[in-house]
Amino acid sequence: MDFRGSDAPSGVDVLADSVATAVKVVIVGGFGAGKTTLVGSVSEIRPLTTEETMTRAGEEVDDVAGVERKTVTTVAMDFGRISINDELVLYLFGTPGQQRFWFLWNGLFEGALGAVVLVDTRRLEVSFDVIGRLEERGVPFVVAVNAFPDSPGHPVEELRGALDLPDEVPIVLCDARSRESSRDVLLALMRYLYSLTS
Template sequence: MTPTEPLTRGAAAQRTVRPPLPVKMVIAGGFGVGKTTAVGSISEIEPLTTEAAITEVAAGVDDLSHTPQKTTTTVAMDFGCITIDPTLKLYLFGTPGQERFGFMWDDIVEGAVGALVIVDTRRLDDCYAAVDYFEHKGIPFAVAINAFDGKVEHSLDEVRWALDIAEGTPLSVFDARERGSVRDALLVVLELALARTEGAA
């Protein structure tokens, strides 16, 4: 073995290292459920947000009774990313929650492997649209109940029944403010997407 052989092998190994596979995932849900918070909690870059001040007109349309401190709202999307491991990087796209921005969802969701639908149990009515959307699109999704103030208003079984969530759709409680909690919720969606891909192979 010549002295240069180990260096040659090292150089070849470096050339074969590939960047992480980019994977698109959507974070959806009703108005004020914690989508922007979740993206901000997990993103390894400064998240891109399209927040606008809530005007008096918007306040008359959007229900602020459970989110009195909320002064801004997403009007286009949120964006962030997180490297899961050296082989995989998630690019996160958060949808706007209000129904009047629903026309944007098809563009935001295009190419996504799956979605995390965030639910606020104090306002279950606001979450029907997101659940129905992904069911009709056939996109793998999981439902995560955001524990506002560390608690939820209804049990998992009650939420599953109220939103008519299929038994095969994962349902859990998480905290959108906690990085580890958001990561675990996203990994559930990723596992669903991988299982769907393997099943189709």
């Protein structure tokens, strides 16, 4: 498959006339899981981000355990785009991770074909509510385990059990900083969505 680079000249922001299908995909996960990083690494256009500096006031409402060095946070959404081939384009919408911003999810999920749940094994428990919300909405998803340098490694089946996932939900390992790795996560989601229609 042909993927256009995210460092392409600004003239590539216009969609090709050959594009026949555009798919909305939502990137979700706990606070600090790497959602903004994934959207930014894979987007062929300059991504839109709504990151703001974290303040002391936020410390009282946001659980920063495990992500103490985080200095900015998404307050509305991230947006990016990737062309899978000449006919298929994915529009990527990254959600904020903190529960206080979850009211925004309603609009972000409208019309979404599927989702990627980005998981940080250092803070696995913050993924439970995220996955629960997707299951309640009936949104198909894949789980992408983001590799942080100090993340504990676990076998996929242990993660599946800890997250209480059915066997058919794909779990993939990724590095959200890598364009190729992030692209592979999106391809895993597309393959999974295709399998659901078969």
